[in-house]
Amino acid sequence: MNNLGLIKCLSLAVGVFSAAANAASRIAVLDFELNDITSLPNTPLEVTRTASMAPLLIAALSRSGEYKIVAVDVASQKAANASFGYLFRFHDLAARLGQQQGADWVLVSQHSKPSYLFSYLWVYLIDVKQQAAVARYDIEMKGNHQKVTQHGIDTLAGKIQATLAISKH
Template sequence: MMYKTLSSSLLFCLLSFNLQAQTRIAVLDFELKDLTLAPGVPAELQRTASIKPLLEQELARAGYVIVAIPHQAQQAANSGVGYLFDHADAAAQLGKLYQADYILIGRLHKPSFLFAYLMGRLVKVDNGRLVGDYIAESKGPNASLTIKAVESLTTKIDHDLERHYSPPPPAKLVH
């Protein structure tokens, strides 16, 4: 009986350590940097807003713990458009408030009507250092292409961290 209790305690400790050891990532709302002749159209604003939840979903599938940072906290920390994207130290301070290990600052950069770039900067919260700058191209406004770009971004982020992610297989078309 004593061995059973001891082994149960040991198993509980190992499981607790595993839960504690999971990497915690905060993903901030993506900003739209639209350089086209018709910037900020509703469809682009909607696409930009869809990126964060899609990225959080993919990172969670890869085994990362997603840390929620309220929109108001992000707005309060952001001294202007692009500020957190350009200031890793300020983003790291925000991540510390919510006990994240990493914080990802993102931007949808749209230089043309034909394509856009999903850009992300991953910052290690404890030291404020940039871990990586990531870019994934999305040709056209199609939602499925945005999803593929998010999967590409997730692959690149995971490559620099734990290497657990593999994107889902392509969807099969039903005729």
């Protein structure tokens, strides 16, 4: 092989490896579960608020352009989640669900509401390869209107992005 052929081969190899290294992380964002332990739990307003959280998180993570969001249909998530909190507690099973969907990472989340005045976002970042949680996030939200929810989700997205920047596969 002449020098020109060798240079072309090396250039191609560098291009392939750098493209693989810079490939966007694939993240599966599961729906948030509502863990409402107030005296009047699971009101329609709170159920709707909680249902809005995964789409808000997907939008927040997508803004950077660094991640590919992997869709997990409701039926697949429901089938994998044998009961309330199952995927939240068993990270290896959440990782398997992510693996089936082609994800590198899975976010499993609960919206915990112990009071009418505040609630928490509890989230695990699961590494699909390790089949284990690599980070846990606890975000306190004081109040229950849309602006508070959006701020909590944006804070969560920032923390997830910081972890992923350190934990590149």
